[in-house]
Amino acid sequence: MKKILLLGALFAVNLWAVNDIEVKNAFVKQTPPHAQNSAIFLTIFNNTNKDIALISAKSDISEVSELHTHIHKDGKMMMQKIPEIIIKAHSSTELKSGGYHIMLLKLKK
DSSP: OEEEEEOGGGGGSSEEEETTEEEEEEEEOOOOTTOSEEEEEEEEEEOSSSOEEEEEEOOSSEEEEEEEEEEEETTEEEEEEOSOEEEOTTEEEEEOTTSSEEEEEEEOO
């Protein structure tokens, strides 16, 4: 399985491509002035013949970046840190509110 690393500048552009991997519609969730956390949402297109995995993300605007998903536990929806996000061959995965996303923790002022 091929693994990819999402770089910090990603959210600043609308399209990022390396070989047959594309990132589109990337944006950072707007936050109130003193918020400590935010999230990055985007769509990753895997145009290759192999499954790939997003294994980490980095950002210049936060001290910590983590891959997250939402789970239902005890009747509540909760965020959970995950080690990777799989993007199947010849498909796309959307990182969106209520699903997979990149969590930005300890935003820098």
